[in-house]
Amino acid sequence: MKINWGTGVVLAFVGFIGFIMYFVINMSTNNKYDHDLVTEDYYKQELNLQDNINKEKNSKTLKQDIVYKKTDRGILLIFPENFDEKKITGKVFLYRPSNKQFDFETAISLSNHNLLIPETSLLGGRWNIIVDWNYNDTPYRFTKQIIY
Template sequence: MKVNWGTAIVIAFAGFIGFIMYFVINMATDDKYDHDLVVEDYYQKELKFQTDIDKEENSKNLKTNISWKKTKDGILVEFPKDLDIKKIKGSVFLYRPSNKTLDFEIPISLSDHNLLIPDNKLLDGRWNINIDWTYNNEAYLYKKAINY
């Protein structure tokens, strides 16, 4: 049987479309490729974006900003030494970009200028740390992408 050019082109297009459809269906049904939005309430967070920028600017205007270091017990967050720890309120949110089920938030409760985020809550890899805190009714925000 002899195949002419028209039939060969139709067979090639059908083969290519089948090839592409296989990958589209494979990506749509495989849980390994299931990626959600970065955050659930994306639009509400976008509306308060300018407030976050103002809070970050307040943090940059401090004499010393928050710093962190990795220890064997976890992540040690150090608040500025010149601030009264009794007046510091807020929360620390750790966001794992690769798996939203690992995200967690802890309230800030200080006995000295350090806050320890325990090692048992953290897996190796990339984390985004957001420390949203207030001091004397002034709001501050510290954001950092870290590798643990």
């Protein structure tokens, strides 16, 4: 059987469209390629952007900002020691860019200016830590990207 050039062009188009459709279906149904939005309420967070910038400016005026250490028990956040730990309030949000199901938030509860995020809550990989905290009605914000 002899194939003319018109049939060859049609077969090439059909093959190319089949090839593209395979990848579209594979990427949309395979959980390995599941990508989430950075945040569900990004418009709301955009409105709070200036507040976050002001909080970060407040943090830069501190003599000592929050310091983090990776330990065998988890991530240890060390708050400034010149502050009264009983007056420090706020929350810690850990964001996992690769999977929003692992994101979690915890209230700040200090023990000797330290807050431990246990390793049982953390998987290996990249985490974004956001600490929104207040001291004497002054808001502060600490953000860090870490690999655990």
